[in-house]
Amino acid sequence: MKKCYLYLFIILVLLILTAAVTAYILNNGKVVIEQYVSIGRPALISPDYADAVIPPNIAPLNFVIQEEGLHYFVKISSEQGEPIEVFSRTPKIIIPHKYWRRLLSGNTGKELYFDIFIKRSNGQWERTAPITNKIAAENIDPFLVYRKIYPAHSFWQDMGIYQRNLENFVESPILTNNYYHRGCLNCHAFCANRPDKMLIGIRSEKYGSSALLVNDGEVNKLATRFAYTSWHPSGRLAAYSVNKVVQFFHTSSREIREVVDEDSLLAYYLVDAAAVRTSPKFSRKDFLETHPAWSPDGRYLYFCSAPISQVRVDTTSASPYSRVKYDLMRISYDIGSDRWGELETVLSAQDTKMTALLPRVSFDGRWLLFCMSDFGCFPALRPSSDLYLMDLKAAETDGQYNYSRLEINSDRSESWHSWSSNSRWIVFSSKRRDSVFTRLYLAYIDKDGNVYKPLLLPQKDPLFYDSCLQSYNTPEFVAEPVKVRAEKLARAIRGSRRIDIDMPISMATPTTAAPTGYSQPWQLRE
Secondary structure (H helix, E strand, O other), rough: OOOHHHHHHHHHHHHHHHHHHHHOEEOEEEEEOOOEEEEEEOEEEEOOOOEEEOOOOOOOOOEEEOOOOOOEEEEEEOOOOEEEEEEEEOEEOOOOHHHHHHHHHOOOOOOEEEEEEEEEEOOEEEEEEEEEEEEEOOOOOOOEEEEOOOOOOOOOOOEEEEEOOOOOOOOEEEHHHHHHOOOOEEEEEEEEEHHHHHHEEEEEOEEEEEEEEEOOOOOEEEEEOOOOOEEOOOOOEEEEEEEEEEEEOOOOOOOOOEEEEEEEEEEEEOOOEEEEEOOOEEEEEEEEEEEEEEEOOEEEEEEEEEEEHHHHOOOOOOOOOOOOEEEEEEEEEEEEOOEEEEEEEEOOOOEEEEOEEEEEEOOOOEEEEEEEOOOOOHHHHHOEEEEEEEEHHHHHOOOOOEEEEOOOOOOOOEEEOOOOOOOEEEEEEEEEOOOOOEEEEEEEEEEOOOEOEEOOOEOOOOHHHHHHHOEEEEEEOOOOOOOOHHHHHHHHHHOOOOOOOOOOOOOOOOOOOOOOOOOOOOOOOO
């Protein structure tokens, strides 16, 4: 009787194998579908990795085929090299990393094709129209640093700054707040996409507010708060903002949270002198100054400015701060003499009827990438926030600061962008997937300023974002991994050793003392 059951089991296994093998044959180790029906549309896949320009050194773009089927077969090919073939009994397609890297590196500047076959429930194979991407000639910076945080304000206790190797799927923490009693950390900044010089803002009820300065492996705690920060390309100084931030909530809105600066100014830290300086030209009593960003030659500091008189309750508007709109400004700087030039208005809110935020200049000095939204200082919470591009080289010729809205924008918030070292790639955060969680997107920009369809930051599991409850923000490219260990950073936070800073402020702006009236770190900045 037992032998009878064994024979039945063997027969069942053979029938299953036969059904699978009859669908395709092996020809010299390659899968060949003998009979199929061609359909005139591409397969639906998620993430939407189609019709884009992709980095030649990016990790595999694993995806899910959003089509009903019994089996799936994907052939990935280009002009040179052996195609990659993936046969799967589930719609999840996992691309072998080794063969993916070989195929991309051997076909830079060429097309990459995804041929997708689906075996339907009736046993018939269908071949969809191929998905085509282009492999860029230029690499992307191999590492990306970002902060992960739960979007609900009540879960600020669990956050961290992480680095991701874009050439594979390895993510590692640089620093998480469980090292210092669940304080807040943000505003990380690097000098020219190099990890040897880094600043991180720390806010802790137990250890106070400070900034961690990483300089060639040495870690020091600065006794002052850094908010939005930008390194001078020389590495000798860093400009930063001091912000008195208030967060409040709407009872009913597409985005219920609101963030506003009640007061802010700009200052700059001289590394060798361990001193902070400012200038009355950009730390004015009657203006809010924020979001500093150096030009790659260090000759100009770009920033955003709004009259402080706009920060008032307007009971006739949907938001009490809907009149707050920032101009885009710049000021020249001579590092040799430590002297500042005169203020220039690059874009006026009076002309644009919008607020301009987060200026970032490409490393070749040609392009200025920035956000504009209907109002306010915090684009991640403004559904109207979009990315804009300005040609600075053309402005030098004709004196006109012309700009354009990028076609890659969605109807959701786009913000927190930065440039790769070769000025051919940008990364930005967007809420386009679900309006709640910010995700990171990579996009190619050519020498003429054309920006191509963005790619969602790839994950090993293509269903990763369906269950990820953390938001990604403040992404920064780095050319090499951050090597300083989290334990070393944490010891500097917890330790008593620090560099005291004498802040030269005498106007009606925030002081360097610990802020009052904010009992929780999340109230200082999301």
